[in-house]
Amino acid sequence: MRRDAPPGPATVPGVQQSLLDAGPSRPRVERQAVTRTFDGITCYEVPARVAIDQVPEAAELPYLWAASPYRGCEAGCRYCMARRGHRYLGLDAGEDFASRIVVKTNLADRLRRELSSPRWHGETVALGLTGDCYQPAEETYQLMPRVVRAFTDAANPFTVLTKSPLVLRDLDLLRDAAKVTQVTAAVSVGFVDDRIRRAVEPGAASPQRRLEICATLNDAGIPCGVLMAPILPLITDSADHLQATVRRAADAGAVSITPIVLRLPSGAREWYMSWLEREHPGLVPRYQALYGKAPTADPAYRQRIADQVHGLAEAYGIGQAARRWRRRRTPTKQLTLV
Template sequence: MRAVQESLLDAGSASPPVERPRIERQAVTRAIGGVTCHEVAARTAVERVPEAAELPYRWSVSPYRGCEGACAYCAARGDHRRIGQDAGAGFASTIVVKTGLADRLRRELASPRWEAEPVVLGAAGDCYQPVEEVYRLMPPILRALADAGNPFTVMTKSPLVLRDLDLLREAAKVAPVRAAVPVGFVDDRVRRSVEPGATTPQRRLEVCAALNEAGIPCGVLMAPILPLITDSPDHLRSTVRRAAEAGAVSVTPIVLRLPSGTREWYLSWLEREHPGLLPRYQALYGRGSTAEAGYRARIAAQVRGLAETYGIGRGDRRWRRRRSPARQLTLA
């Protein structure tokens, strides 16, 4: 078993972080609760989304690097390693805060080279994670995008996004504004293990419903689907059905990726929680970061079929939930 894990880990191994990385030498460091925040002046605002991420976006704006959600599978862990930070436990306990990001964003959006392409907010770390309650970086970012009339999508698992609902509505008057809530599965037992710091799937779906009811189109990123854990027909059907109940305007399936930095941490979790699956992961992922193409195509086809069954993305749905006080989505 150990040999299997070492084989998988070797494929994503990299040099350890150097001592005293530059970001720590240049940052203003604050402790907020149990989180260490490195405040650094933003050098860039708009960044290209790697094609390998398989996200339906080309450009991103991320006020934070690292995420208190502590999701074992988060593909942004490699970014933490590249700036000299711990991609394991440190990903959730050491957050890079990009100060002055809204001002930098305004300058970049005003550049004649920028063609007002859509951007996604929060690709490198949830833009509404708990430290946002202290730093409040998102309101000026939303105002900058609205003033430029630039289309954008907010990607978050947090109900804190509802704090800025008025700003989202104002921005939607001048440009397309959407939201995306990642819900890869609805089994909260799995969530407690692999997403220990994230809100429950139910709460995220309530946020999806609230945004849609407020006029901000919100879809579900079914990400990630965990091979051999949350990819059964029952898991997939339950997740798509619950997304439909929340009024999701779309559902986008994304199978787990294991890039360097993520691979090591996720496989350590897998060895603790599901050791018998390690050999099967070796067969599915080989020495790459993505699952075998045929498997991904099969999962995507299943989700597309379920979305069609439940009418997601169609104005006149074939299926409608039975409403009852016990089953309605509510915001507590």
Template sequence: MALEAEETVVSVEPLGLEAALYDITTGTGDFIAAGVVSHNCFARRTHEYLDLDSGADFDSKIVVKVNAAERVRRELAAPRWRGEHIAMGTNVDCYQRAEGRYRLMPGILEALRDAANPFSILTKGSLILRDLPLLLEARERTEVGTAVSVGFVDRELWRLVEPGTPAPDRRLEVCAALNEAGIGCGVLMGPVLPYLTDSPQQLEAAVRRIAEAGATSVSAITLHLRPGAREWFLAWLRRHHPELVAAYARLYGGRAYAPREFQDRIAARVRDLAERHGIGHRAPRPIRRPTSAPARRTAPEQLTLPT
């Protein structure tokens, strides 16, 4: 988790969250793993850190840091570490299918629990429920947050856009199970796909289902078309929705992001729907915190996990 001197934050976008985020799974390519074929995944280009390509290699090759738990425990014990919040899954999902074989997360969670270090997890996977006992143990000592990624609930579109991932309704079942157990779980509603999942009816259906799952929060993110993901998503669009190619060219041009006013309009609609469906109105269960909380830095940093 030592910060490389040459690494800097290149952009920051509001996600409706107020915690500083730290990702121990990426940064130098030490823990790069695809495991699923997601045509819209903005993490595709991270494969290039290890001289793999963001296309076929992303879909078929993984690199696993098998001593991740050992390194996390060592870094958390280092005098230089000040107990900042660590966010996992913000670039590559730590509960993808490869985790079922390598079982790295139990050791990582045990290290975070023992250090009483606050953390959060974002996932599309259902495997997180395997580690629910560890999450509950950690919650007794520090702040623990979770979120699932559900951009839309259209099953037919899910099969085309995100093959190999758990279905949206399964992810919402995970959200419900975590909240029922006392681990607060929100939903990152991303990506919202312009002209495919952004109609008032589609947004309403998604937010209603998210509310039914008891989500503590919902934040919408419009599709990013960064290099790597851009080529593969647009190729998918030409195959399955050629009638939208021109509309996407007008909306995005050569940019990675849709115009700000378009993003803001989607985010505002989702906020209004969340308010209407009562998302975030449930009082969270109290968290037992350590008696002496470590000092926190306020600015987020991209961290690496040394060999």
């Protein structure tokens, strides 16, 4: 049974109500937040009014519910769909997104209340849609261990979305959680060309490092798939690019692969297209034809790419031996001796 709304004010990832009205010279988030600066990154510490957000259907993501300790992301991916959320805080969707990070310091406590609410029906929650939950700020704030324990104590399934090797810090906690509930992970690897990564994902780990994370998690018993996101039209959508990425995902033991073609909602569109105009001006008219004024590419194009990736995944055997979660025996339930 699904609940109809989160146990609190309705929000969606990246589109949260303004914290306070903006003044003429200060971002509105500064009116409420405790502001700290670490290594040139400004962090706004705020209380989470809502922990679990409903993922809008328009996002076209394979998740219904999400929770995020951070808004903004130091990886600074030019295409990130969460960029527009910074505008609701009086920040810009460009440089501010990677250099001004909102930190929900009480997220774990809020999660515990919502997960125990009778209105919540134990559905899977994705962690990290509005900013990588293991980005560098996590080394300072260490919010994720408490978040993982909240899900563990509630025996509520969750999936971790990340590009960061810092997730391996919490491997023991994830394994403990997997004893009582379904725990999965997904690393985002839209392509394996590191030159392109440096251009559009300047602060993220290399594709090779992310695939190593995938392999390590799978070897540790945490089923990890690959979000092949985003596939960049006319840049990483060639047959060679697609095949190389799927093959490498298969080599890493990915239990699934989900192709997602680049989406360009407001916020991400301006930032990505400014880069495209500067680095690949000849592609701009073709992008305009492919996207028009919509955030998504032409449906026929997206279907063709999805079919190619699914065919490659089948050829390389991805998902054919996916691990199935099974509740393990708890210490209080001893085996009966006959």
